[in-house]
Amino acid sequence: MALPHVTALECTLCGETYDPERELYTCPEHEGVRGILTVQYDYDEVVDRFDADLDGRIESQWKYRAFLPVDPDADPVTLGEGGTPLLDAPALGEKLGVELGVKDDARNPTGVLKDRASSVGVTKAQATGRDVVTCASTGNAAASLAGYAARAGLDCRLFVPADAPEGKLAQPLVYGADVLAVEGTYDEAYDLSMTVTDRYGWYNRNAAINPFLVEGKRTVGHELAEQCRAGGPNWSGPDVPDWVVFSMGDGCTIYGGWKGFQEFYDLGFADDVPRFLGVQADGASAIHDAFYDHDDVAEVADTVADSIAVGRPRNTVKACTALEASDGAAVTVSDDEILAAEATLGRTEGIYAEPAGAAPVAGVEKAREQGIIDAGDAVVIVTTGHGLKDTASALAAGGEVDRIAPEIAAIDARYDSDR
Ligand SMILES: Cc1ncc(COP(=O)(O)O)c(C=O)c1O
Ligand SMILES: [Zn+2]
16 A cells, blocks of 8 residues: 555654554554654655645535545545534633633534544554454544445444443444443553464554554644634634643543644744643542643543543643643543533534543533633633433433423413413
8 A cells, every 4th residue: 555645654662764654553662652653754645736726615625535545536525524513602602701612523423533533543444455444442433434435435443431321332333233232441451462363363453552543633623723723614713723622531532632733834824823721530630640740640430421431541641741832731521511511512602522522521521620721712612422312411411301291281280481
């Protein structure tokens, strides 16, 4: 498979570089999967092949194909991922004291930002003649991979924690995947998936270790840079916001978003780079703790926001790079704050996100309290996952449903004053 625009895979720990056409997940110089690799590009080659107008009209992330680490001759496996709207959010912005936009990435084909990565991963798997793909996931990446595997006609085997929300287990079943619910944590499901990948040689979509997967997530950064500047489809804020906010689990999503924006700045397609704010749960705060050099980082993952319930993030180094390079910050929020944020986002703006997708709202509130984000700053939060993925949390956030008798009296008793 030819990758003329990719120059090397580079280890984030020791700096060793490897041939990008070699199938390698992590640097072999380090124990386990610690040696996470980054993908390096020849940007002259990328720009030569990139001829799209940055006019804010984005049909899918394949508009940025020249930036994606796939063979230029490969047929993309696509369900129309990317091209999600950037919406002004004035009511919620007023509540938070900022000029707010929401990049609603829950609008992706399987309801999650991860479709950007799955599309790239399955395109690569198909182009290299693989017929089985696998991943470990807190739920969303698994459901996403299953959708793209179905689209490509590949077999899909998934490792998810048995206590993942039902919606995230049901979805990949409908896509025809083998869903293996591991009686353990996400971290245990992850370790098992790695052993299995070695033993069976399936193509591994684990975004945190497969260096190419996170590269698909860069397109959310490309889109943000383009949409902010073009003012579309519904953004009246500045060309470059002061802050962009993501929740963090393994840490690859915020890194992908930052890297995409940074590339556009480096190439002169954006005037500046926003500061990135990473949001974690109080009960799963390893990246936040590492960023602020806390001595004993607990390997716990206890939060209602299951998508970011990660005790041992695999991409702490990449996430901290995004935070450091952008002069960013990290905050943690409680489960009550996350559920309140889910309800607030729905009520004020009509946007339905799962807990990890709504956590950035709570993060902005926390960052305002702590003086990290100033009043009036332009802030874009990225809602990464759809509320329909986890209806149990939605009910916890939204409150009780009223059950009524099928009689007009029941309505009159409640709304009499409206008559
Ligand atoms: C909805 C949602 N938001 C945020 C994240 C966090 O992404 P990352 O693990 O790349 O930090 C995930 C990952 O599962 C997710 O599914
Ligand atoms: Zn190394």
